């Protein structure tokens with residue numbers, strides 16, 4: 001029996017500490033574990049923003065800056081926010097980065113044109129509060145693109161994905177980085193509400209045309225929407 005997943009402030013401290021611990025090899029493990037697919041997922045998310053060149057996009061939970069780099073490559077002005085200093089220190093981007101809790105960003109209301117968030121929905125302690133914070137900072141007409149891991153719909157793909165996520169990820173992550181962290185990360189998907197609930201939550205804070213796109217056979221999901 002594994003220990004129950006942490007909640008509230010205990011979870012926030014655990015998540016911050018975990019990412020500080022794995023920051024050094026975070027990018028390497030990501031590339032190996034997704035067979036490089038994570039790069040294409042971020043590229044697709046950025047493409048789905050469809051904002052004018054020069055738009056300001058906040059990347060929430062930016063980690064080592066992969067989304068910021070992709071945003072800049074696409075002609076956007078990116079600003080990254082993350083609370084794990086270890087991740088920010090290893091960031092490979094010249095976008096401005098801010099150490100902050102994404103549930104309380106030091107940004108004025110409606111001051112950005114868009115927001116992205118990669119693989120962090122399951123990491124925050126209050127998902128509804130995260131969506132509200134996005135709705136607060138994104139201007140009307142602005143866009144969001146949120147990436148998160150997902151389970152495929154088909155039973156066969158789902159079984160294969162579960163085996164990979166629960167057995168291979170801790171093994172590979174443990175070999176290249178930290179076993180405890182890469183045992184926790186697959187387990188943390190349990191924090192995610194079902195897709196329809198998540199879409200309803202995004203709509204409830206004021207985003208329109210909210211859509212969920214399954215990527216790479218459903219092992220990843222992209223949620224997009226327009227601020228009403």
Ligand SMILES: C[S@@+](CC[C@H](N)C(=O)[O-])C[C@H]1O[C@@H](n2cnc3c(N)ncnc32)[C@H](O)[C@@H]1O
Nearest residue numbers: 019061062063082083084101102118119120123
């Ligand atoms: C799985 S990493 C994703 C990093 C990056 N977005 C990417 O696409 O690779 C999750 C990140 O979320 C950050 N994070 C989690 N909760 C946060 C919070 N409440 N405020 C700021 N950053 C947070 C962690 O520090 C970590 O860097």
